[in-house]
Amino acid sequence: MALAKCIFCGKEQEDFRGTYLFKNDGSTNYYCSSKCHKSHLKLHRDKKRVAWTEAYKNVHKKALAKK
C-alpha cells in the first residue's frame, strides 16, 4: 500500500485516506485530511506556525531542547 506525505503537516499515511489536489502545472499536492486542506488553502496558514505540523516541530525543536 502506497504511503503519501501530506504537504502541509508532513504526516505519512495510506494515500486513500487523504485528498489529492491536482494543480494546473501538473504537480500534485497531497493532504492527509480536510483539516490540512482547509488550513492551507482556505485559511492560508503558515505551516511553521501551526502546532500539529512537522514544519512547526522542526522549527521549534531547538527551543524545546534548551528547556
Ligand SMILES: [Zn+2]
Ligand atoms: Zn496533514
